Amino acid sequence: MSPRITLAVAARVLTQLRRDRRTLAMLLVLPCLVLALLWWMFDAGGAPLAGGFDALGPPLLALIPFIVMFLVTSVTTLRERSSGTLERLLAMPTGKGDVLVGYALAFGAVATVQSALAVLLCWAVLGLDVSGPVWMLVVVAVADAVLGTALGLFVSAFARTEFQAVQFMPALVIPQILLCGLFLPRDAMPGVLEAISDVLPLSFAVDAMSGVSKAGGGAGLGGVAGSVWGDLAVVVGFVLAGLLLGAATLRRRTA
Amino acid sequence: MVKNSVRNVVEVRDLVVRRGRVRAVDGLSCSIAPGVVTGLLGPSGCGKSTLIRAVVGVQVLTSGTVEVLGLPAGDRRLRHRVGYVTQAPSVYDDLTVAENLRFFGRVLGVPADETERCLEAVDLAAVRDRVVDRLSGGQRSRVSLAVALLGSPELLVLDEPTVGLDPVLRRDLWAMFHALADAGAAVLVSSHVMDEAQRCDRLLLMRDGRLLASDTPGDLLARTGTRDVEAAFLAIVEHAQEPKEVTA
Numbered sequence: 493m494s495p496r497i498t499l500a501v502a503a504r505v506l507t508q509l510r511r512d513r514r515t516l517a518m519l520l521v522l523p524c525l526v527l528a529l530l531w532w533m534f535d536a537g538g539a540p541l542a543g544g545f546d547a548l549g550p551p552l553l554a555l556i557p558f559i560v561m562f563l564v565t566s567v568t569t570l571r572e573r574s575s576g577t578l579e580r581l582l583a584m585p586t587g588k589g590d591v592l593v594g595y596a597l598a599f600g601a602v603a604t605v606q607s608a609l610a611v612l613l614c615w616a617v618l619g620l621d622v623s624g625p626v627w628m629l630v631v632v633a634v635a636d637a638v639l640g641t642a643l644g645l646f647v648s649a650f651a652r653t654e655f656q657a658v659q660f661m662p663a664l665v666i667p668q669i670l671l672c673g674l675f676l677p678r679d680a681m682p683g684v685l686e687a688i689s690d691v692l693p694l695s696f697a698v699d700a701m702s703g704v705s706k707a708g709g710g711a712g713l714g715g716v717a718g719s720v721w722g723d724l725a726v727v728v729g730f731v732l733a734g735l736l737l738g739a740a741t742l743r744r745r746t747a
Numbered sequence: 748m749v750k751n752s753v754r755n756v757v758e759v760r761d762l763v764v765r766r767g768r769v770r771a772v773d774g775l776s777c778s779i780a781p782g783v784v785t786g787l788l789g790p791s792g793c794g795k796s797t798l799i800r801a802v803v804g805v806q807v808l809t810s811g812t813v814e815v816l817g818l819p820a821g822d823r824r825l826r827h828r829v830g831y832v833t834q835a836p837s838v839y840d841d842l843t844v845a846e847n848l849r850f851f852g853r854v855l856g857v858p859a860d861e862t863e864r865c866l867e868a869v870d871l872a873a874v875r876d877r878v879v880d881r882l883s884g885g886q887r888s889r890v891s892l893a894v895a896l897l898g899s900p901e902l903l904v905l906d907e908p909t910v911g912l913d914p915v916l917r918r919d920l921w922a923m924f925h926a927l928a929d930a931g932a933a934v935l936v937s938s939h940v941m942d943e944a945q946r947c948d949r950l951l952l953m954r955d956g957r958l959l960a961s962d963t964p965g966d967l968l969a970r971t972g973t974r975d976v977e978a979a980f981l982a983i984v985e986h987a988q989e990p991k992e993v994t995a
Contacts, residue, residue, distance in 0.1 A: 500853035508841050511878070576837030579805055580894070584854050585826040745821065747766060747807045 493589035501586075501594025502601075505568070509602065519564070519602060523556045523610045531618040546621045546705065549614050551674045553629060554701040556610065557603050557637035558694060559665055565599060565644030566657040573648065578742070588742045592735050596641050603637030604630065624704035625715045632704065632720075635727045636697045642734025643693075649741030668694035673702075693730035696723045754817070756781045756902050756933035757802055762811035764797050771797040773956035774811075779935055781901070784921075784928045786947030787937040788976070794956040795937040796834060799906050802935065803831045815902060827855060830895035830903045834910075836887040837894075838879055844890050845875040848897070857898045865893040868923060870916070885912045892920075896927075903927060905936045909943065921946045944976035952980055959983045 509516055530552060535545040572578045581591060611629045614620040622629065647664065651657035671681070671689035678689045689695045700723035704716065712718045757779035764772040771794045779785050779802075787795050800806035801813050804821020813820040816828060838847045848862040866872045869889040874882060879890055892908055903924075909917045921943075924934045928948070936947070944950055944964055952959040952967075960967055960983055964976060971982040 496856060497854050500850060504839070504842070504846075504850045507846060508839065511841050575840070576833045576835055577839060579833070580831065580837040580851075581854065583803055583805055583821075583826065583829070583831055584851070585823070585856070586854055745805055745807045 493587040493593070494585075497586050497590040498594045498597070501581075501590055502597040505595060505598035506601065508568075509598070515564075516602075519560060520606055520609055523560070523606055524613050526556060527552060527610055527614055528618065531614075535618070545614075545618060548674070549618070549620045550629070550701040550705045551672065551698045553607070553610060553614065553633055554636050554697045555669060555672075555674070555694070557607055557633050558640040558697060559661070559669075560606070561599050561603055561637040561640035562644040562665055563640075563658065563661060565595060565641045566648045566651070566660060567654050569595065569645050569648040570651055570654060570657045574652075579746075582742065582744045588739045591742060592642075592645060592738050595645060596638050596731075596735065599641045600634055600638050603634050603641075607633030607637065620705065622705045624717065624720065628704045628714075628716050628720065629701065632697065632700045632724060632727075635700075635724060635731065636694075639693055639697065639727055639731050639734065642731045642738060645738035646734055646741060649738075665694075668692045671695065672698040674698065693727060696726040696730070699723045700727060754781075755779060756816055757820075757935070758812075758814040759798070759802070760812045760814075762798070762801060762813060763809045764794075764801060764806060765809045766797065770809075770956050772801065775953075775956065775958050776811075777951055777958055777961055779902075779933050780949070781933045782928055782931055783948035784924050784934045784936060784946070785949045785951060786944055787935060787951045787953065788941060788944055788980075789939065789953035789959075791939050793953045795939075795953055796906055797956075798953070799831075799904055799935070799937055802902075803829060803904055827898060828901045830897070830900035832888075832891050832895045832905045832908055834906045836879075836891035838887065838890045840880045841878065843876050843878050844871055844882070844893075847879060847890055848893055851894045852897050855898050861897055865896040868896055869893045870919065885916065888912070889916075899927075899930075900932065902933045903935070905934070907937055907939065909936075909938065909940075941975070941977040941980060950976070952976075952983065954980075954984065959987075 527549065530548055531545045534548065607630045611626060611633065615622055615626050643664065647660045648657055651660065671685060671692055672694045678686055678695065681689065700720050703720040703723060713721060755778040759775060759777050762772050762775045763770060775798065789795055797806060801808060802815065802820055815825055818825055848865060852862045866875055869892050871886065871889055871893060874886060879887055888908060895903060909920055924936060928934045947964060949963055950967060951961050967976065967979050968974065971979040973979040973982055
């Protein structure tokens with residue numbers, strides 16, 4: 493790995509995104525629209541329903557960057573694999589880490605802007621109650637986005653077409669959404685499902701985000717509860733594991 | 748004076764590559780010398796691309812060895828020294844011509860003016876700021892070729908680089924391949940079009956994963972008593988199929 497090549501890969505991915513204005517606009521605007529819709533459903537009519545936006549906003553702030561970056565990354569890297577550019581890059585002095593970290597940096601940068609906009613909207617405009625520091629919501633969201641990127645890089649190795657890549661969403665992402673505690677508190681689930689949800693990365697991502705917002709989220713290191721730091725550490729661990737698995741799928745030699 | 752001491756750039760020994768149930772390369776040995784343009788000719792599906800992938804070091808080998816510049820093919824020390832153009836242009840469709848070259852140039856760590864030189868070499872300076880998506884097929888394959896020229900590699904491997912190109916451009920590209928060879932590089936060009944053979948200094952004829960002949964075009968025609976390489980190819984195939992006692 494070399495910083496020169498890693499940064500070249502990241503800059504190239506960002507240039508490609510910049511050229512695709514429609515995708516870029518959707519990446520930045522759609523999360524805000526979805527969150528506004530959620531607020532409208534629960535809080536705009538007066539008395540908040542079922543915990544309202546304060547309960548559902550944070551999990552969505554965690555879910556959206558994860559889902560979006562998972563999709564974007566799996567399709568982009570699949571394209572890179574099938575167009576022969578990955579083979580060319582790996583025949584050059586590029587390390588596998590350069591490709592993976594380059595992608596993670598580029599999408600992490602996009603996720604930072606995306607999450608900052610979404611968090612700003614929720615907190616400043618839609619009145620989301622955040623007891624911990626607001627910047628921590630952005631930090632957790634970026635970690636979730638990079639988690640989506642790492643997982644997307646990995647699964648792109650198992651898809652031959654973009655249709656197949658998109659189908660990994662119901663296979664790997666939707667079960668995690670169902671089990672992450674958004675629909676039913678995790679401790680209220682059947683024992684087996686609770687145990688499964690306890691080892692899924694998205695559960696930790698949602699817990700971290702909810703932990704920052706809910707009461708008591710501001711007591712700890714840097715004004716952030718210790719449990720949030722713990723959840724964040726687990727998410728980062730999953731990111732590293734995902735990148736390592738992704739590295740294993742990048743082959744210089746193929747049959 | 749015969750110079751046998753010139754070290755070959757590529758040495759392939761007893762190479763076998765199985766792809767699925769097919770032996771794409773079936774016990775092939777050959778060598779490629781520096782300073783000449785070597786043509787790898789044979790019909791589609793004869794194993795040319797597999798041999799080329801083995802030379803570049805991106806192919807899993809079943810048995811045999813491939814050595815490039817004295818190192819095993821694909822060795823990390825070779826990654827600056829070998830230029831490779833795949834059959835389908837491997838460049839980013841959503842970047843401009845110049846952006847593609849700049850990106851690969853940064854990966855290779857070549858100076859910025861090197862990208863300019865390679866753009867000129869493939870005659871694409873006029874469309875440098877066009878997105879690759881909008882270019883014609885021939886222009887796209889030239890972008891891919893320009894990337895392979897970055898950093899003046901000692902071995903340049905080109906898989907069917909002239910397919911579908913305008914005859915004028917094809918002539919210019921062959922002139923460029925010879926200029927590169929004159930500068931000391933080894934150039935390996937594959938083609939399924941037999942009449943490109945006369946543009947090569949040496950020929951490797953392939954069929955069904957095996958090497959039929961390794962010769963200069965002139966010696967090949969003289970040996971087979973034919974007028975063109977297509978006829979020579981047929982003569983060799985038919986000769987090989989005759990019963991042994993007749994040919995002996």
